[in-house]
Amino acid sequence: MNRWMTVRRSIAAVLGGLGLLAIGLVAAGYDPGAAFGALFRGAFGSWYAFSSATLPRSVPLIILGLGFAIAYRSGALNIGGEGQFLVGAIAATWLGGMMGGVPPVLAIPIVLAGSVVAGALWIAIPVLLRLRFGVLEVISTLLLNFVAEALVSLMVQGPLQEAKGIYPQSDPIAVPSRLPIVGGTRLHLGFFLALALIGAAWFLFHRTLLGFRMKAIGLGPKAAHLVGRISVGSLLAVSLLVSGAIAGLAGGVEVTGVTYALFQNLSPGYGFTAIAVALLARGHPLGIVAAGVLFGALEAGAGAMQRDAGIPAVAVYVVQAVTIIIVLLADATLRRRPTPAAAT
Amino acid sequence: MSCFLLDVTPLSSVPTARLDLRDVAKRFGPTTALDGVSLTVAPGEVHTLLGENGAGKSTLMHIAFGMLQPDRGSIVVDGVPRLITSPRMARDAGLGMVHQHFTTVPALTVAENLALAQGVAAGQWKRSPTFQDPLLGRLSDGLDPGAPVEQLSVGEKQRLEILKAVVQGQQMLLLDEPTAVLTPGETTDLLQWVQAFAAAGGSVVFITHKLAEARLVGDSVTVLRHGTVRLTGALGEFTTEALAQAMIGRASARTVAPKRPSARSDGDVVVRVRNLQLAARGQSTNPEGSGVSFDVRAGEIVGLVAIEGQGQRELLLAIAGVGSAAPGTVEVVGRAVLIPEDRTTEGIIGEFSLVENIALASDAAAPWVGRWGTLDWEALRQRTEMVVRTYGVQAPSTDMPVRSLSGGNQQKLVLGRALAANPSVVVAGNPTRGLDFQATTEMHQRLQETASSGVAVLVYSNDLDEVLALADRILVVSGGQVLIPDRADRDTIGQLMLAAERTP
Amino acid sequence: MEWVAVAGGFVAAAVRAGTPLLWAALGETLTERSGVINLGVEGAMLVGALAGTLGGFAGGPWVGVIAAAGAGGVASLVFAVLAIVARADQIITGTAITLGAVGVTGIVFRRAFGSTGPGLDLETFPSVSVPLLHRIPVLGEGLFHQPALTYLAVLVAGALAWFVFRTRWGLALRAVGESPEAARAAGISVRSVQLVATVVGGVAAGIGGATLVLAQVGTFAEKMTAGRGFIAIAIVVLGRWHPMGVLAAALFFGGASALQFLFQAMGFDVPYQLFLMLPYLLALAALTGVVGKARGPAALGVSSDEG
Numbered sequence A: 001m002n003r004w005m006t007v008r009r010s011i012a013a014v015l016g017g018l019g020l021l022a023i024g025l026v027a028a029g030y031d032p033g034a035a036f037g038a039l040f041r042g043a044f045g046s047w048y049a050f051s052s053a054t055l056p057r058s059v060p061l062i063i064l065g066l067g068f069a070i071a072y073r074s075g076a077l078n079i080g081g082e083g084q085f086l087v088g089a090i091a092a093t094w095l096g097g098m099m100g101g102v103p104p105v106l107a108i109p110i111v112l113a114g115s116v117v118a119g120a121l122w123i124a125i126p127v128l129l130r131l132r133f134g135v136l137e138v139i140s141t142l143l144l145n146f147v148a149e150a151l152v153s154l155m156v157q158g159p160l161q162e163a164k165g166i167y168p169q170s171d172p173i174a175v176p177s178r179l180p181i182v183g184g185t186r187l188h189l190g191f192f193l194a195l196a197l198i199g200a201a202w203f204l205f206h207r208t209l210l211g212f213r214m215k216a217i218g219l220g221p222k223a224a225h226l227v228g229r230i231s232v233g234s235l236l237a238v239s240l241l242v243s244g245a246i247a248g249l250a251g252g253v254e255v256t257g258v259t260y261a262l263f264q265n266l267s268p269g270y271g272f273t274a275i276a277v278a279l280l281a282r283g284h285p286l287g288i289v290a291a292g293v294l295f296g297a298l299e300a301g302a303g304a305m306q307r308d309a310g311i312p313a314v315a316v317y318v319v320q321a322v323t324i325i326i327v328l329l330a331d332a333t334l335r336r337r338p339t340p341a342a343a344t
Numbered sequence B: 001m002s003c004f005l006l007d008v009t010p011l012s013s014v015p016t017a018r019l020d021l022r023d024v025a026k027r028f029g030p031t032t033a034l035d036g037v038s039l040t041v042a043p044g045e046v047h048t049l050l051g052e053n054g055a056g057k058s059t060l061m062h063i064a065f066g067m068l069q070p071d072r073g074s075i076v077v078d079g080v081p082r083l084i085t086s087p088r089m090a091r092d093a094g095l096g097m098v099h100q101h102f103t104t105v106p107a108l109t110v111a112e113n114l115a116l117a118q119g120v121a122a123g124q125w126k127r128s129p130t131f132q133d134p135l136l137g138r139l140s141d142g143l144d145p146g147a148p149v150e151q152l153s154v155g156e157k158q159r160l161e162i163l164k165a166v167v168q169g170q171q172m173l174l175l176d177e178p179t180a181v182l183t184p185g186e187t188t189d190l191l192q193w194v195q196a197f198a199a200a201g202g203s204v205v206f207i208t209h210k211l212a213e214a215r216l217v218g219d220s221v222t223v224l225r226h227g228t229v230r231l232t233g234a235l236g237e238f239t240t241e242a243l244a245q246a247m248i249g250r251a252s253a254r255t256v257a258p259k260r261p262s263a264r265s266d267g268d269v270v271v272r273v274r275n276l277q278l279a280a281r282g283q284s285t286n287p288e289g290s291g292v293s294f295d296v297r298a299g300e301i302v303g304l305v306a307i308e309g310q311g312q313r314e315l316l317l318a319i320a321g322v323g324s325a326a327p328g329t330v331e332v333v334g335r336a337v338l339i340p341e342d343r344t345t346e347g348i349i350g351e352f353s354l355v356e357n358i359a360l361a362s363d364a365a366a367p368w369v370g371r372w373g374t375l376d377w378e379a380l381r382q383r384t385e386m387v388v389r390t391y392g393v394q395a396p397s398t399d400m401p402v403r404s405l406s407g408g409n410q411q412k413l414v415l416g417r418a419l420a421a422n423p424s425v426v427v428a429g430n431p432t433r434g435l436d437f438q439a440t441t442e443m444h445q446r447l448q449e450t451a452s453s454g455v456a457v458l459v460y461s462n463d464l465d466e467v468l469a470l471a472d473r474i475l476v477v478s479g480g481q482v483l484i485p486d487r488a489d490r491d492t493i494g495q496l497m498l499a500a501e502r503t504p
Numbered sequence C: 001m002e003w004v005a006v007a008g009g010f011v012a013a014a015v016r017a018g019t020p021l022l023w024a025a026l027g028e029t030l031t032e033r034s035g036v037i038n039l040g041v042e043g044a045m046l047v048g049a050l051a052g053t054l055g056g057f058a059g060g061p062w063v064g065v066i067a068a069a070g071a072g073g074v075a076s077l078v079f080a081v082l083a084i085v086a087r088a089d090q091i092i093t094g095t096a097i098t099l100g101a102v103g104v105t106g107i108v109f110r111r112a113f114g115s116t117g118p119g120l121d122l123e124t125f126p127s128v129s130v131p132l133l134h135r136i137p138v139l140g141e142g143l144f145h146q147p148a149l150t151y152l153a154v155l156v157a158g159a160l161a162w163f164v165f166r167t168r169w170g171l172a173l174r175a176v177g178e179s180p181e182a183a184r185a186a187g188i189s190v191r192s193v194q195l196v197a198t199v200v201g202g203v204a205a206g207i208g209g210a211t212l213v214l215a216q217v218g219t220f221a222e223k224m225t226a227g228r229g230f231i232a233i234a235i236v237v238l239g240r241w242h243p244m245g246v247l248a249a250a251l252f253f254g255g256a257s258a259l260q261f262l263f264q265a266m267g268f269d270v271p272y273q274l275f276l277m278l279p280y281l282l283a284l285a286a287l288t289g290v291v292g293k294a295r296g297p298a299a300l301g302v303s304s305d306e307g
Ligand SMILES: Nc1ncnc2c1ncn2[C@@H]1O[C@H](COP(=O)(O)OP(=O)(O)OP(=O)(O)O)[C@@H](O)[C@H]1O
Pocket: A338, A339, A340, A341, A342, A343, A344, B028, B031, B032, B033, B051, B052, B053, B054, B055, B056, B057, B058, B059, B060, B100, B434
């Protein structure tokens, strides 16, 4: 498949999503001009909007999108990025609170490592269930999202609640565990960390035997086992664990780079939006950056849209849903090309 | 006066064909599957339909059975032109079809599958599962209406397929390679049934790749090639040579490869199997029972035959060194490579390019794998081009998905990939499954050359004739045991294959 | 005497909480029997809940139910067109439908009720007592003093079981889900069967959403289904794709949701979040125990090639 064609189709998908939103807004009696104006101003209207609203919001999307893509490459669907993100955030909040007096070069890696471990442990349950009992990871990761949400709620009203004990939120994490930010903006180190991860993933996917084998077990598990002599179950487990670990990291980065604290609704559904990001990019690491920034802009603009045009922020879900659908449709149409050697 | 005479000629004196396909054409995108094919079958006639892979045999049958719509041409059944646009209409018109692949639903019962074919609820079948008609009775003999189809043997499944096709009294039966999956004994039973069906007035179109079988059962023959009729008439009129020539489009027709003149039996032992415990279907390994023991020497071709699920798969995988180890020991000197039984799902990954499929057989020690687990794609590309050239894989590019190659070329790639690894042992399962005449011949030659160059070759095949033609000696796997036939002929081996079924 | 009231209240709450799940799970049973897995059932429930609210305000509870059925059907029709006709990946399409449903209901809800919400003055279904039976001690009040939609759901479960296992259409449905190839060879239009099964399944999910509003909560809130559609999918597995098994499994999950009520009534002080987690954890445990022993339709989730 021609790469440029793929890019064009992805752009068309996003435009289609926006177009359908416009139609929906008109149908619901809103002024689409005002809505899109606000959307655009909120995302790209100024350097500050771009660097402090759009880019920070793209960070969790890029990292989570990469997490999804890694499992997807091996033929597994980790729909539990949201939950892994949340437990990563819990771990980071807990550890971050204890980092007073520790130098940042130690504090930050410790806190982020904690979120990585938390994400991996959280997905270890579905991995175990899949390998031991054959439970599809799609359902188990999905169900654990709701458990993680309840866990956050439990934490911010229980062990991690602020010392004052008034609001359901944690105290801010210690200063040394907060990620450095680019002067004059809210853009934090996490963005560059995300880019580094993307680079590593690109190398893994395209230049290593391991990355190739992941793709092989995704597309042809039997052949991978018999011809490639790959232990399919183990490699699948590794892919899923890495996927969960990365999603956990996204939660840690969000807490240490943006919110500095844990509270309910920490994620506006980043875990699900990231699926759209990864699909739009078709799992390609560089594409994930582009799609992540784009959807980060949508998230950023959505806030402005709600403020200025009175349109609920959840409306961007429509854009995301339609984008996913158009990408799926385009790929499905391509798949239907006749296969000459299919003699029956 | 003469005009009148002509007019009063009774129509009935012109024998009405049971099925008359006229000038049928069908294209799939750029491929012309059928280009003006006509085929006539009389009542009581068994008409064999021959042709290489992709000749259009199945497509013609699908059109007659309403599963595909022709671009041109007409269907006449019992003298009445018909527009058949669905299998249900075909069934109502008196046609029944047995497809190239099983079309029973494994999880449903025998009764439910029969009801499904008829479009009725299953209740009636559960109440009265027996048949008055002795022909149907022969088919249903021993089939438990309440048993899920997945528990039936291959032969029983095939009988159910035929039963489904004729259960409403259909007199025109289309059989698409019905014997491909059967053992010799089951095949004989099936051919006898077909003859009885025809003797009772039924008509049959019988598709097969085996000329001997066609001769045994057929009255007449049509050969298709590239979607056109190359030959048609009574079977007795044509020599086997003429039929084969019409099928492959040129002379040089040997139905099986010649035996290698100098099979060696003095090579070094390269495979030593000792007390290997194999689990046959429906049995568990008995720990204290004796396992399987035998040797394979360099330079010989050992054939393995078995009916479904006798433990042969475990044996092949154990020798090739993949899969969970069965208890017992397998020693291999050098490297063993596997050609898996099911090419399309086990041998290749269809979405992968040729290069990626070559890369699939990499281990950490492969020359294109770097010290840190990196892949050298340029080296892989060269390797692929070498395989493609050496083994005559016809592919426009090494970057195209392997799915779009023909089965024969896919299998050449699989074989080439295996041999390029310099193995001392080649374990091949069904090396020619689904391949046509020419591709089969080439594959056989390659395997023989390989053995002659000093490699030990183990060939397992569903097709006993293939093993008989290729192997220097034959082992029968039955009930998790390996039996050595005292004579290498069809009957002796056929008996041994069923040994475990007979003595449970 | 006290425990009788508590137990009775628990049973009633379990049935009440289980009813929306039952509707959605019965619909999904039908859908999955045809070989299609619809993760958009969560979205269908959500649009059903909103349509039920709007319809309920406009013309009373029954109008709400009809509107919800229609909305759920439409949401699943969108899914069906993408996943069955265009053969897009079913899991991802389902996720997208649910995502889209959250967005669409958000917009419509704000438009209809502003940001304050509709309030609680929605007319809901009254509970109807079954003569005599509701006098059975402990269980009677819980099982036989319920809104009409509950009884209807049980009837639908029975009807679905009969349909799936006793009729030729049911046989065709199962054949499609088990082996599309074989069904096609038998002259069944695989796509039509899957389309109808999916849309009807969505109708049931929509009614499930309406039940949530019109027989339970009494109002709509954004994302109010909170994963019940996904639990319904677990219920289908736990019920082994059999309507009667699904009936039992839905009651079980209703019971899990009602435990909070029970514990509070018995005076235990347990964080409520643990009860929020419980149904999901139980669903996981249930899947673990069941998978491997029971087997779903063989072609579940596999996009079928032609016809
Ligand atoms: N559904 C389809 N779409 C596209 N091409 C098709 C389709 N069905 C068959 N063909 C093509 O039509 C030609 C005839 O195929 P057909 O299946 O009739 O061959 P056949 O004689 O039955 O071969 P075989 O011996 O392998 O069964 C082949 O080139 C095949 O690739």
